[in-house]
Amino acid sequence: MLHHLIYHSYATSEITAPFIEGILKECKKFNLKNDISGCLLVNQQQFTQLIEGEQASLNKIFSLIKADKRNYDVCLIENKIIERRLFPMSPMVYEVVGIDDFNKIGAKGKTDLSFLRQQPEQAALLFGHVKKLMEQEPMRQGLWHNARLGPLA
Secondary structure: OEEEEEEEEEEOOOOOHHHHHHHHHHHHHHHHHHOOEEEEEEEOOEEEEEEEEEHHHHHHHHHHHHHOOOEEEEEEEEEEEOOOOOOOOOOOEEEEOOHHHHHHOOOOOOOOHHHHHOOHHHHHHHHHHHHHHHOOOOEEOOEEOEOOOEOOO
16 A cells, blocks of 8 residues: 655755755665655755655655654654655655745745644645646656756766
């Protein structure tokens, strides 16, 4: 049975293109091996990630995420059964999001991703918004290119 899991955490160091590239490289390898897909959102030293796959695989990767020293205060926002994947085309895509994106989903006045901890229903709207953005952008090396952060090497 297919599930998705959404969590929020804080980065332990500055989020740079090489920092994200390292995370995405590891994600791609692990996710391909474990039939996991998803999307990583980045904003102001924070992450919110949606991962999709079988529950056992999600439990395994979430344990690794919680133990990863690159982030802290990992908070599970949602874990539920889904009918189909939102991001089936890649083992992991990413996007830097901000106030404009929050406003587009009706989260006016929000300035970072931490609001999703108390408003999980907004997470689905934000990932849906990012999916629409993706459909308008080219893919680069199997991972979505994000012009606001820079190209993947």
